[in-house]
Amino acid sequence: MSDKLVTITVDDKEISAPAGSYLLPVCLENDIYIPNLCYLEGMETPPASCRLCLVEIEGRPGPQVSCRCLIEDGMVVKTNSEEILKLRQIAFRLLVSTNDGSCKSCISNRSCELQQIAKFLHQPLRTKRLRHIDRAYPPLIDDHPYLVYEPKKCLLCGRCVYVCNNIEKGYKLSFAQRGMDTIVSFFGSDLDPASAFCKECFACTEVCPVGSLSSKEKWKAFVDGLK
Ligand code: SF4
Ligand code: SF4
Ligand code: FES
Incomplete structure (x- = not known):
């Protein structure tokens, strides 16, 4: 992580955070809840095993795990689309099986x-x-x-x-x-x-x-x- 701030847009909300931060904690700190179970603050390489924290990122193919995704200036993120909700529900069912x-x-x-x-x-x-x-x-x-x-x-x-x-x-x-x-x-x-x-x-x-x-x-x- 660096001292340089970058600006991203999450669900139409503009957020500034240090470059090199993971997307999940940045969202959580800014009152945008994304379900998560395997991430802990400070993890250098989160395991990304629960698959609950999926989001969509403009310009990237397919859903992305937000706990392992480093923010970049200008990034546009959607956390609440129908497709993301369905994928999280599938990941949840697997977890509780x-x-x-x-x-x-x-x-x-x-x-x-x-x-x-x-x-x-x-x-x-x-x-x-x-x-x-x-x-x-x-x-x-x-x-x-x-x-x-x-x-x-x-x-x-x-x-x-x-x-x-x-x-x-x-x-x-x-x-x-x-x-x-x-x-x-x-x-x-x-x-x-x-x-x-x-x-x-x-x-x-x-x-x-x-x-x-x-x-x-x-x-x-x-x-x-x-x-
Ligand atoms: S759910 Fe299992 S792996 Fe996760 S913290 Fe609890 S005991 Fe450890
Ligand atoms: S040393 Fe490890 S196993 Fe023992 S209480 Fe602390 S975290 Fe748990
Ligand atoms: S918090 Fe578990 S995969 Fe991201």
């Missing part, structure tokens, strides 16, 4: 970003338009001393892995397995003293957009409250 639909008993109920995006896109959280895929994992993985992970809620957005390795430098999280079997995995998930780092951190739980990754203490208090 593994969702276990258990919002009522979820620690993130009512503060969940997936619920907010479902509302914005007018989509149910359990789609009937795609076959539900039941990922072959237990509902809860709790062998970490301080964290619990609910794989069936995980969107594989990668935010937790990013903050752990790039911000906190805890180097405790990674993706394991492949394809539909992909899962977030802990290094030193047994009672390894290295996991003590997590005791003071919990950054991964704060960026999880859903209720998949939680502090064990908060999760236990929540479950006790359900009884």
